Amino acid sequence: MGIINTESAEALNLKGLHLFHYAMSNCSQKVRLCLEEKRLEWTSHHVDLTHNEHFTPEYVAINPKAQVPTLIHDGMVIIESSDIIDYLDRTFPERPLRPNVSGDLELMYRWLRLWDDTQTHLKTLSHHHLFGRSRVHQLRPQLERAARIVKNDDLIKFLREYVSDRGLSEERVETATEWIGRVLLQLDARLKDHGWLSGDFFSLADIAWCIDIHRFQLMRFPMPHSALLTWYGRIEMRPSFKKMVLDYEAQVLSQVAAGQRTG
Numbered sequence: 001m002g003i004i005n006t007e008s009a010e011a012l013n014l015k016g017l018h019l020f021h022y023a024m025s026n027c028s029q030k031v032r033l034c035l036e037e038k039r040l041e042w043t044s045h046h047v048d049l050t051h052n053e054h055f056t057p058e059y060v061a062i063n064p065k066a067q068v069p070t071l072i073h074d075g076m077v078i079i080e081s082s083d084i085i086d087y088l089d090r091t092f093p094e095r096p097l098r099p100n101v102s103g104d105l106e107l108m109y110r111w112l113r114l115w116d117d118t119q120t121h122l123k124t125l126s127h128h129h130l131f132g133r134s135r136v137h138q139l140r141p142q143l144e145r146a147a148r149i150v151k152n153d154d155l156i157k158f159l160r161e162y163v164s165d166r167g168l169s170e171e172r173v174e175t176a177t178e179w180i181g182r183v184l185l186q187l188d189a190r191l192k193d194h195g196w197l198s199g200d201f202f203s204l205a206d207i208a209w210c211i212d213i214h215r216f217q218l219m220r221f222p223m224p225h226s227a228l229l230t231w232y233g234r235i236e237m238r239p240s241f242k243k244m245v246l247d248y249e250a251q252v253l254s255q256v257a258a259g260q261r262t263g
Ligand SMILES: N[C@@H](CCC(=O)N[C@@H](CS)C(=O)NCC(=O)O)C(=O)O
Pocket: 025, 026, 027, 028, 049, 054, 066, 067, 068, 069, 079, 080, 081, 082, 116, 119, 123, 159
């Protein structure tokens, strides 16, 4: 479980649920969707990745990995989006988002672990196909200063490669493309004869993966998977999806389109 022992007075003093998140971040979208499905009240702290707000000493004191999202519940800091949604569903059992049969529950956790392992590849393809070079200008002057305080070698390595003149390597992009292709087949195979990813109702597994499918659509990743698209179409109609995913990201996307910024 991604609990962080923080000495940040700001974090320790927060009461209730506080989410540090970014509108366009898929990991943040996943947590916002979960909060809304469970009808939980929360306080928003928007961390603008395009302005490197995740690299400020104040934020790094709360989340040393300098990533969003971070949940703070009555002073307790939890990072890692899969751990956060699991925590929310365990702590607030009303409107459960987990199957009650043990085999189905195991399957839900397997889908969440696969989601975690896919994140690095989704990040690669998001930067390659969607964000392009739009973060480079803001990141370059601040990256080495951030590298001195952030405890996240993978993130720093990724961003160094991204801001380099050469950009992300072809090998990285190819590996990500192949990975995602295989994962989409796995998801589609499950959904060919099941309505949901685990058990027989909407669960944390569906929350996590619908967010990534949305991202693949945005980047126009080929998805000729009919069962997967039918399942996604049903989730996209949920009011929670519109409120916590589409409405939040609309503003960022319009700025990307205008060539101003991205995240
Ligand atoms: N395993 C983490 C991954 C978190 C992550 O990758 N967050 C991204 C946004 S989705 C981030 O903060 N990136 C910082 C950056 O790109 O500079 C989780 O699931 O929460």
